Amino acid sequence: MIELSRDITFGQYINNGSQVARMDPRTKLLCAVLLIILFSFLSSFIAFFVCLLFCALLQWNSRIPTGYVLRSFKPFLGFLVFIFCIEVLFYTSATQNKTLLWHWAFLNVSWEGIIRSAMTIVRVLFLYYITSMLLFATSLVDLTDGMEALLSPLQKIGIPANAFVMVLVIAFKFVPIFVTEVERLMKAQAARGVRFDQGNFIQRTMKIAPLLVPLFISGFKRAETLSVAMEARCYGGRPGWRRSKRRQLNFDRYDALVLGLTLALCLITVVINFVSPV
Amino acid sequence: MLFEMKNVYHTYMRGTPFAVDSLRGLSLSIPQGQTTALVGPTKAGKSTIVDMLAGLIKPASGTLLFEGDDVFASSFDIERIRSSVGVVFQSPEAQIFEETVGKDVSFGPRRKKVPLAESRRLVKESLEAVGLDYEDFRSRYTYALSGGQKRRVAIAGVLALQPRVIIFDEPSAGLDPRGRRELLELITRLKQQQNLSIVYVSSGLDDVIGLADTIYVLDRGRLAFQGTPREILAHASELAALDIALPEAAQIAVALRDTLPNIRTDVLNLNELEAEIIRVEGGTGGIPLSGSGVSPEIL
Numbered sequence: 001m002i003e004l005s006r007d008i009t010f011g012q013y014i015n016n017g018s019q020v021a022r023m024d025p026r027t028k029l030l031c032a033v034l035l036i037i038l039f040s041f042l043s044s045f046i047a048f049f050v051c052l053l054f055c056a057l058l059q060w061n062s063r064i065p066t067g068y069v070l071r072s073f074k075p076f077l078g079f080l081v082f083i084f085c086i087e088v089l090f091y092t093s094a095t096q097n098k099t100l101l102w103h104w105a106f107l108n109v110s111w112e113g114i115i116r117s118a119m120t121i122v123r124v125l126f127l128y129y130i131t132s133m134l135l136f137a138t139s140l141v142d143l144t145d146g147m148e149a150l151l152s153p154l155q156k157i158g159i160p161a162n163a164f165v166m167v168l169v170i171a172f173k174f175v176p177i178f179v180t181e182v183e184r185l186m187k188a189q190a191a192r193g194v195r196f197d198q199g200n201f202i203q204r205t206m207k208i209a210p211l212l213v214p215l216f217i218s219g220f221k222r223a224e225t226l227s228v229a230m231e232a233r234c235y236g237g238r239p240g241w242r243r244s245k246r247r248q249l250n251f252d253r254y255d256a257l258v259l260g261l262t263l264a265l266c267l268i269t270v271v272i273n274f275v276s277p278v
Numbered sequence: 279m280l281f282e283m284k285n286v287y288h289t290y291m292r293g294t295p296f297a298v299d300s301l302r303g304l305s306l307s308i309p310q311g312q313t314t315a316l317v318g319p320t321k322a323g324k325s326t327i328v329d330m331l332a333g334l335i336k337p338a339s340g341t342l343l344f345e346g347d348d349v350f351a352s353s354f355d356i357e358r359i360r361s362s363v364g365v366v367f368q369s370p371e372a373q374i375f376e377e378t379v380g381k382d383v384s385f386g387p388r389r390k391k392v393p394l395a396e397s398r399r400l401v402k403e404s405l406e407a408v409g410l411d412y413e414d415f416r417s418r419y420t421y422a423l424s425g426g427q428k429r430r431v432a433i434a435g436v437l438a439l440q441p442r443v444i445i446f447d448e449p450s451a452g453l454d455p456r457g458r459r460e461l462l463e464l465i466t467r468l469k470q471q472q473n474l475s476i477v478y479v480s481s482g483l484d485d486v487i488g489l490a491d492t493i494y495v496l497d498r499g500r501l502a503f504q505g506t507p508r509e510i511l512a513h514a515s516e517l518a519a520l521d522i523a524l525p526e527a528a529q530i531a532v533a534l535r536d537t538l539p540n541i542r543t544d545v546l547n548l549n550e551l552e553a554e555i556i557r558v559e560g561g562t563g564g565i566p567l568s569g570s571g572v573s574p575e576i577l
Contacts, residue, residue: 071293
């Protein structure tokens, strides 16, 4: 059966009025960036356990159904398993000091390899979680405002931050549109006898290929319409023009609390990481 | 019965914060060889029904019978529906996906591995059935066609599959009055010539009043009421409450209610409206209309 949009939930804002959703987008972005750096840096399971507690708190505060967030991991799991296997099989350590569990030709399974690969997977899961959480809890308008505010210093040295932000936002916005488009095309083809649910992996992939041409054409058409619509509303304007903001961002106590907690988390986990590096 | 829906429920994005109830306990039946219209405002669940009848989505609960067999039972071969039901979707742009008209119309036959000569004959017949010249149109690019032509090509693509039922999902949306009239004529002609069953989905009654044998009026995933076009028009005020546009003649009849309280709203066309006005006016002595200086002939 053809219902794609149910499985692809990445990046859809859920407006439930929770405290997390109402936070200042600048704080959210800042915290997200800090956490992304943190997750990329950590290499201790204990430290990640502390992060898990933080995420649980965040999850509880956001009032987004946990099952829903977890389900968005699903399309991704096969890929993770693949990465895990490759990493384990081709693990090489600098010191060559490995506990071999299994060995065949150039493929090795070592205890260290398994631990290192598990760490990679945990890291990827955390990174995915924090980015999808940011998008679940932040509306597109907020996201743009926040990014513009944070990147505006770059404007001074001649980098067009605003334009970059706009490009990014449009890209995000197009994801659900493309999903609906693919769904429509798949339905049209299914109604004319294509069976997307039959055949092996290669046959199924071949069936997707004919969707690409119409998808690209409609994508370009949309982009063209959008650019005309933006120009019609004076986007860009002249050098020296600045867009004013209808809504002012304000940093309140809850923001300070969250930022404080995030910084505390960074500090604690980094210390844990130094004390017990695995 | 061709199709029978019994107590069908459906929810989009089930289990997510975006869940939307689309059908809520809908039951209806679509007979063979007739034109059945599904009419309702937005969010009435019309497109969901279309997808379900085409075997593209599965109801959350309830049953859908195709010629007496449960469509979503494991023993049912979905190919049976796919080969006998053709769908003309809401926007023809989404339906046409090949570069040229000929390739697009022949998509179905090629999928079915129909021999080349046979496929060519089907394409020719289908294009001619929708009033497009085969030699002229077969090598044209689909993206350069006009709105009305695209719709015709989409219909031809469905006809090439030789279906027994065609579902039209708001086919006249976005067409100019002439294109719309031609489309309705085409559908009537196809039904007679090819002996098809037609399911016509529309948001207004204008298209279907002269076309349908039975009309189902839907509201928020439930059946509001059903009947022949005449029976449906008798519910003028309920239709207005659902924001369903009435056909021109019925609209005038409703507007005349202030002056002619006894006027019936179930008039199918302007001739019937005229007869009704004369009848009512004759009955009440003709005071209101001629009093206001309007003669029925002008109407």
